[in-house]
Amino acid sequence: MGDKAQGRKILVVAELRGETIHPVTFELLGKSREIVEHTGGEVYSVVFGSSIDKAKASELIHYGADRVFLFKDPVFSVLNPMLYAYNLVKLCREEKPDIILMGATCFGRSLGPRVAAALKTGLTADCIDLRIDENGELIQVRPAFVGNILAHIKTKTKPVMSTVRYRVMKAREKDESRSGLIIEKTAEKLFQDRIRLVGEAVPKRLNITDAEIIVAGGRGLGSAEGFKLLGELASLLGGVVGSSRPPVDDGWIRKEHQVGYSGSIVKPRLYIACGISGSPQHLFGMKDAETIVAINSDPSAPIFRVADYGIVGDLYQVIPLMIKEIKARRSSVG
Amino acid sequence: MEGLKTSLKTSVLLKQLLNIIVLVKQVPDIERVKFDVETGRIDRSSAPAEINPFDLNAIEAAVQIKEKMGGFITALSMGPMQAVSSLRDAVARGVDDAILLEDRRFAGADTLATSHTLAAAIRKIGSYDIILCGEKTVDGDTGQVGAEVAQLLEIPHIYYVSRIIRVSENSITVVSEAENASYTLESGFPVLLSVTRDVNKPRLPTLKSKMKAMKSEVKIWHAEDLSGFLDLDKAGYAGSPTWVQKVVVQKEKTRQCRIHRQVEDGLQELMRLLEAKGLV
Numbered sequence: 001m002g003d004k005a006q007g008r009k010i011l012v013v014a015e016l017r018g019e020t021i022h023p024v025t026f027e028l029l030g031k032s033r034e035i036v037e038h039t040g041g042e043v044y045s046v047v048f049g050s051s052i053d054k055a056k057a058s059e060l061i062h063y064g065a066d067r068v069f070l071f072k073d074p075v076f077s078v079l080n081p082m083l084y085a086y087n088l089v090k091l092c093r094e095e096k097p098d099i100i101l102m103g104a105t106c107f108g109r110s111l112g113p114r115v116a117a118a119l120k121t122g123l124t125a126d127c128i129d130l131r132i133d134e135n136g137e138l139i140q141v142r143p144a145f146v147g148n149i150l151a152h153i154k155t156k157t158k159p160v161m162s163t164v165r166y167r168v169m170k171a172r173e174k175d176e177s178r179s180g181l182i183i184e185k186t187a188e189k190l191f192q193d194r195i196r197l198v199g200e201a202v203p204k205r206l207n208i209t210d211a212e213i214i215v216a217g218g219r220g221l222g223s224a225e226g227f228k229l230l231g232e233l234a235s236l237l238g239g240v241v242g243s244s245r246p247p248v249d250d251g252w253i254r255k256e257h258q259v260g261y262s263g264s265i266v267k268p269r270l271y272i273a274c275g276i277s278g279s280p281q282h283l284f285g286m287k288d289a290e291t292i293v294a295i296n297s298d299p300s301a302p303i304f305r306v307a308d309y310g311i312v313g314d315l316y317q318v319i320p321l322m323i324k325e326i327k328a329r330r331s332s333v334g
Numbered sequence: 335m336e337g338l339k340t341s342l343k344t345s346v347l348l349k350q351l352l353n354i355i356v357l358v359k360q361v362p363d364i365e366r367v368k369f370d371v372e373t374g375r376i377d378r379s380s381a382p383a384e385i386n387p388f389d390l391n392a393i394e395a396a397v398q399i400k401e402k403m404g405g406f407i408t409a410l411s412m413g414p415m416q417a418v419s420s421l422r423d424a425v426a427r428g429v430d431d432a433i434l435l436e437d438r439r440f441a442g443a444d445t446l447a448t449s450h451t452l453a454a455a456i457r458k459i460g461s462y463d464i465i466l467c468g469e470k471t472v473d474g475d476t477g478q479v480g481a482e483v484a485q486l487l488e489i490p491h492i493y494y495v496s497r498i499i500r501v502s503e504n505s506i507t508v509v510s511e512a513e514n515a516s517y518t519l520e521s522g523f524p525v526l527l528s529v530t531r532d533v534n535k536p537r538l539p540t541l542k543s544k545m546k547a548m549k550s551e552v553k554i555w556h557a558e559d560l561s562g563f564l565d566l567d568k569a570g571y572a573g574s575p576t577w578v579q580k581v582v583v584q585k586e587k588t589r590q591c592r593i594h595r596q597v598e599d600g601l602q603e604l605m606r607l608l609e610a611k612g613l614v
Contacts, residue, residue, distance in 0.1 A: 017513075017514050018514075078517075078519075079512075079517070080490070081481065081484075081490065081491060081493075082490050085485065105512075105513060106493065106494055106511065106512040106513055107512065109477055109478075109481075109493065110481060110491070110493040110494075111481075112478070112481075113445070113449075113478040113479075113480070113481035113482040113485065114481050114482070114484065114485040114491070115485075116446065116478070116482065117446060117449060117481075117482040117485035117486050118485055120446070120575075121446075121575055122444060122446060122574070122575030122576035123445065123446070123476075123478055123576075124576055125445075125475070125476035125477065125478055126475070126476070139579065143475075143584070144475060144581070145364065145367075145369065145376060145473065145475075146364060146472075147584060148369055148583070148584055149369065149581045149582065149583050149584060150581065150582045150583075150584055151578050151580075151581050152578065152579045152580045152581070152582070153576050153577070153578055153579065154576070154577055154579050155575050155576050155577075156575050156576075156577065157575040191490070193522075194490040194521060194522065194525075195490050195492065195519055195520070195521050196519065196520045196521070197517060197518070197519060198507060198518040198519065198520050199518050201515040201516070201517050202515060202516045202517075202518075203514060203515045204513070204514055204515055204516065207513055207514055209513055213613070237608070237613050238613070255496075255531075255532050262531060264513075269611060270607075270611060270613070280365075281365075287587060291607065291611070292589065293604060293607070294591070299593070299595070304591050304593060305588045305589075305591065306587065306588060306589055306591075307589060307591045308589050308590075308591060308592070309591065309592050309594075309600070309603060309604065309607060310591045310592065310593040310594065310600075311593075311594050311597060311600035311601070311604070312593060312594065312595045313595075313597045313600070317597060318597055318600070318601065321597070321601055322601060322604060322605075325601060325605055326605075326608070326614050329605070329614045330614065
């Protein structure tokens with residue numbers, strides 16, 4: 001009760017990708033504001049970077065942080081989890097947050113467990129909802145068993161730590177009039193030689209988790225060639241190509257295109273599934289898309305159960321017609 | 335003096351053989367396992383148990399490193415006695431030694447308690463250069479245990495390893511994946527690596543290796559065997575900070591699909607959809 005009266009201190013660990021703050025951070029700030037509006041308290045954020053300046057860090061305030069801890073040092077150019085964890089753990093021991101949130105991204109999934117183990121506290125992975133119950137305690141909701149069940153998880157220890165899936169929480173509108181405090185911290189430069197970056201990072205051509213439009217193919221494509229056709233449709237729509245697992249296993253397309261349980265979880269505005277039957281593992285990765293279109297020759301394919309629109313037919317007939325129609329409309333308008 | 339020289343030489347030679355530990359877990363076949371719709375509990379008897387599929391890549395990576403560098407591979411698992419069969423499978427796939435951590439007091443563990451128990455066993459094993467694990471388990475699906483173990487052992491970890499480029503007696507170079515980029519990273523030993531399914535294609539065990547594995551001895555370590563290494567308050571259900579308050583069975587989210595069997599009609603509807611989304 002006492003700590004309820006004092007309110008909650010929530011610490012959002014910001015994620016930098018290059019020079020920009022990844023939007024999952026803003027989503028976590030949005031959720032944190034919602035929680036403290038209910039319980040009282042403050043939202044803190046921490047950001048580590050080699051070149052991040054105060055102007056950039058103030059974006060965290062514009063999206064909901066009251067206080068930002070800024071660690072700017074060249075040592076943070078390599079994601080060395082020992083070094084990051086050491087500095088984050090030290091900050092947590094000083095500031096004693098009640099809740100620590102990070103994105104369920106490669107960054108958060110790698111760093112979170114180290115910090116949880118160091119703080120001797122629980123960490124709940126891949127949450128899709130966070131709620132405060134009548135006792136003022138945090139309930140962490142996460143899917144389990146390939147999305148068949150949702151587990152409501154509580155943590156006995158403090159701080160409560162969660163990683164939260166990208167694109168499930170809502171960021172607030174950016175408010176540049178919001179004010180807050182930016183506190184510059186000095187990095188403890190330990191463990192630098194434990195992990196060394198060799199050469200430069202190789203940027204990926206494809207970032208499927210951020211895509212708004214995905215045209216995806218499955219075994220029904222029949223061969224690697226089919227992805228060229230999907231690629232043409234995707235680029236006409238300003239989207240990217242996705243895949244279910246079989247084409248990746250058969251070497252038709254690179255793994256980074258894979259959507260599903262052992263690939264990426266996506267939430268585009270439009271998902272066009274071509275020749276994908278819809279295994280539970282694939283549906284796990286795409287069922288929350290805003291609109292789903294399925295093109296499949298088998299009317300009993302499970303994909304039609306989760307789709308908004310379906311065409312029972314040969315994708316090699318349907319897609320060229322779509323491409324032709326889109327081009328015709330554009331040329332008649334332009 | 336001569337004797338000292340020889341023993342030094344031997345120890346240097348021995349040092350070149352890498353000690354590798356692979357963390358494995360026995361899981362139900364997730365594609366076949368049934369759920370109790372009321373409680374959300376899984377019925378483990380409804381599907382055969384197997385090695386967590388992601389761990390097969392970790393075992394294969396260990397075997398490939400051993401083939402190149404020489405070494406000794408220990409598979410380490412925590413679970414009920416039935417998990418012996420999965421450890422035998424690991425032996426058939428090329429690990430040299432298998433240890434199962436089995437005790438009622440280890441049961442009901444969340445990731446932190448599991449990590450404390452595994453880390454205790456690794457400290458007892460004592461000598462290790464590389465710890466390998468799969469990206470996640472198909473039943474727990476957290477991917478947290480690897481990094482937690484690394485923190486408890488105070489060693490570095492590298493997650494999402496998609497390629498092992500080079501191994502030497504004292505370092506390893508790997509490619510680690512993130513959403514937007516790949517990084518080539520080098521680490522000295524000891525280090526924990528969590529590998530993805532891209533890192534290799536696990537070989538199937540041969541009949542001969544299966545036969546041999548059936549006769550192999552799996553070491554069973556109970557709580558007493560970890561005394562001095564494990565604080566039992568940190569193990570099992572009692573040592574788990576997280577607990578499942580309830581589970582809700584997800585109703586399959588179906589949508590009202592407007593299905594067209596006439597391609598022309600379907601196409602017209604799709605074009606209206608693209609228009610509504612501002613795409614044409």
